[in-house]
Amino acid sequence: MSEHIIPRRTYYTIYGLLMLCTYLTVQIAYFDLGPLNTIAALGIAVFKATLVVLFFMHVKYGTRLTWLVVLGSVLWLGILLALTMGDYLTRTWRAL
Amino acid sequence: MSPDAAAGTVPHPTHLAHQFDDAGQQREAASLGMWVFLATEVLFFGGLFTTYLVYRNWYPAAFAAGSHELLIWAGTTNTAVLITSSLTMALAVHAAQTGNRRLLLLFLLVTMALGLVFLGIKGFEYHTEYVEHHVPGAGFQFDPANAQHAQLFFSLYFLMTGLHALHMIVGLGIMSTMFWISWRGVITSEYYNPIEVGGLYWHFVDIVWIFLFPLLYLIARHAH
């Protein structure tokens, strides 16, 4: 119920961080880091998404329920990805 | 039952739908409703992300080759455009909260304009890919070593960005409605649910792109 008004300065800071991260992720992609490339790209994407969710979408100041919905949706996406890949990654362990 | 059952209604303030007791309840219901809808959207795109993950894991070389054919400048610019539009959307909500109608209208307009720029650039990219025969189907042409599976990459590319673009178009529709009701002065610092809830949707579409960008455009760029 409490209506938290985030100061505009916070928005500008977050915006700066997001643009910086975009620059970084593009730059990193041009270095050969092996599997780290993918991890870095996804890590930065997760970080950016978290910033947007927490500040632009006000979840940092939101109710516990909002947190629950956000984490729940991520968890369910995780279930879908993890259990599906659980099949694909173990198929070669043992020929059927 | 009391005989005056039908007559016992308390006069409702404007904007308060009959089923709610007070504005706070309505506000929280609207916001929760949008969040639950966004959870649905996460899983909707989730099906595509799963497909992507399976095939990228199977055909890394073809996915890298496909990724190299995308216009990285366009993808990067579009990322910046969308992030900026997210900022202006957040500022629009701020303007609504503080009751600044002129700023609210301005930021909504800028947000919509940036959304259009995004779609314009995306359209240009689609055109380029069409010209280069990267649209899956009979006309698809690619370096024969990777042709079979690069087509899978491009199918996913078009489906994922296409669905994202569709969400952008819906978002533009929502923004136009927001603009219209703000123009009419419906939005005040007391009642700004629609702006806030519409904003959540817009930010979500931004987040989807934040993931699509590295997954589609940034695979093993160093190889070229």
Added chain:
Amino acid sequence: MATVLAPPHHYLNDGYGIKSWLLTRDHKRIALLYLASITFFFFVGGLFAVLIRLELITPVGDLVSDETYNKLFTMHGIMMVFFFLIPSIPATLGNFLVPLMIGAKDLAFPRLNLASWYIFLLGGLFTLYALVTGGVDTGWTFYVPFSTTSSTSNVIPAALGIFVTGFSSILTGLNFIVTIHRMRAPGMTWFRMPLFLWSMYATSVIFVLGTPVIAITLLLIAAERLFHFGFFDPALGGDPVLFQHLFWFYSHPAVYIMVLPAMGVVSELVAAFCRKQVFGYTVVAFASLAIAVLGFLVWGHHLFVAGESVYAAMIFSILSYLVAIPSAVKVFNWTATMYKGSISWATPMLYAIGFIGLFTIGGLTGLFVAAVGIDVHVTDTYFVIAHFHYIMVGGAIMGYMGGLHYWWPKISGRLYNEFLAKIAAGIIFLGFNLTFFPQFILGYLGMPRRYHAYPPEFQVLNVLSSAGASILGVGYLIPFFYLMWSLRYGPLAGSNPWSAVGLEWTTTSPPPTENFARTPTVTWNAYEYGEPIESHVA
């Protein structure tokens, strides 16, 4: 009983004419719109079932052609699963009762609620279009590459119909979640809620998180058919098994969409007709949530022989056993509730008893199919058909029928004919068992599902099954007639014909449009029997 009078104002006489229904935002009227629609789809789906059973009386395919037979079982599955079972309890009883049970005036988003019904109808029209212009022959599971490359039937309209209908589920689920979180009357805490609401909440979670995945999967099917993208085509590097993962990620939890609401109904029935609090209320409530969550972790048990890895099969097998536990716990708690109750043998209770018995058999045979070594033999046979019909017909439909009878006086304001109702319940129970029990044996003997013709040694059991189906069909027709009849000629019910507790029984029958004269304040737990019921009227 004192003479009862019809309330002067209620939702049924609040406006007449077609427009007052088609543009209504009253959750109770929308529930009735849904009720009419799903009843229609139920009888369409049932008609297909009758034709299937008629064909299977003889081992040779002599009644209809193989092509027609394939379309019959496909449309039977699609109609029953997507257009009857999934919306059955949530969209009708749930829509009607969720606001009443929590003491709210309506759902949080009445317009979305109406929209969901129109979306449902639109999806239904697409599917009916697919049906009348030649039908679909892919099975309700749409397995690729058959559905994307081989089938020449109306796959795209049918898939689009289900895609569209999915959004009505999502909107219903979203509405329930928000309503239960945000619209509860003062004093209606989570642990005072009737167990039906817990089950509706758990169901809604599945609606919201599962349905989008089937939506995107069906979209992929349509895209694959239209543009030949190759997602599921091995010739282009795709994997047909990926489709099955995505499909069952929704379609297995969908089984819980069907049975969880029925479990909620049975909790209400057992409490009301034993006049007793449900044994282990908290455990039963959390069991619903546990089923909703664990239900998402087991989809791979549909793929044991479909080419998933040996290790994935083992993981999905053990997870499947975990989801069996909360279901078993519920059965034990219902049984324990009856201990030292004051048990009425009214029709809804007969359905509840039928549910518990049949669901137990359905659940226990689930232990068979979750054991990988046995599933290899029985999957895709009539054993599986029997197993899931025990859950969906013996479970979900029994619960639905019980709930419909229990709340019918509230919905219509009238009482139905108890004698006929008891007869019908008995016929349905007998007919059901005769139809489906022989199929367990058929399955273990090796009769594959979706067979238009079969080896002659299976005929005896098939004839038994068909005989049962004809009894079952009659059983379902009787309630349709006496319920319709009661609308006009049934005696007035009064607010609380069962002397049950629960907010829905404190308002008039039928309830007024705004549900309660005043917003109730709740100071008691669910199912507090043992004191005069009037004291609960706020």
Added chain:
Amino acid sequence: MAGRVDALYFFLVAIAVFFSVLIAGLIVYFAVKYRRRSPTDVGQPVTGGTLLEIAWTVVPLMITMVIFVWGASVYFAMASPPSDTLNVYVVGKQWMWKFQHLDGQREINELHVPVGRNVKVIATSEDVIHSFFVPAFRMKADVIPGRYVNLWFNATKPGRYQLFCAEYCGTRHSGMTGAIVVMEPADYQAWLSGGAPEGSLASGGEKLFASLACNTCHRSDTQGRGPVLTGLFGKTVMLEGGGTVTADEAYIRESILMPSAKITAGFQPIMPTFQGLVTEDQLLQLVEYVKSLK
């Protein structure tokens, strides 16, 4: 295998009967004993019992874990073909089963095997998903286009055993049936000598290998533009860009259809795809030929 499956099955039947009778008995007993005697009666306040809840959570959990382990071990045995098998290839297509024996005999909807031998069926599909189901052997596996799936059995009694397609595959799905004919070894030998007009599978593959001009690059010396295939089968192959793969049937098949998917280290991705140029039957011959290169 049938014995092991049945043992578990009847164990489960016992459990199911026990719990069904227990629940049904209790419900009926309660319904009669505690039936409502007067319209104003209410139930007695028995609302819960922690010990009971724990008991009826833990006991079923333990029972199901026993079933899980048992069921998994049966399955593991099913998924582990012994090494000394007699191999047969089968291709499913709408709506028939096409068998090929190593010696070149071809059969449709009927498979002859000797009694008492471990037989491995290597299955694939030409069009949609089928499922190879022999109820008497408690054996079933989906037959998936683009993949080889292995099944194995050891028939203990001569006779004809029903074969079904168990995965819905289109109009004449219910007609996609056949039989496994299990014969005494002597009869089987007689049947075998009855005729293999086209020579063995591997020899068919050899002819194809030449007519498709595979042998211009895959030469028996190391001078070819493609890797040497002699002795390849069963070995571990180093891949370009790191990683290894075991050269099994699936790998050989993939290398013919999607040559660029896994490039052997030290070679260029220059081989054209043979997707659409060879049938599933011919692929099996090629695979068998590569396997025969020792």
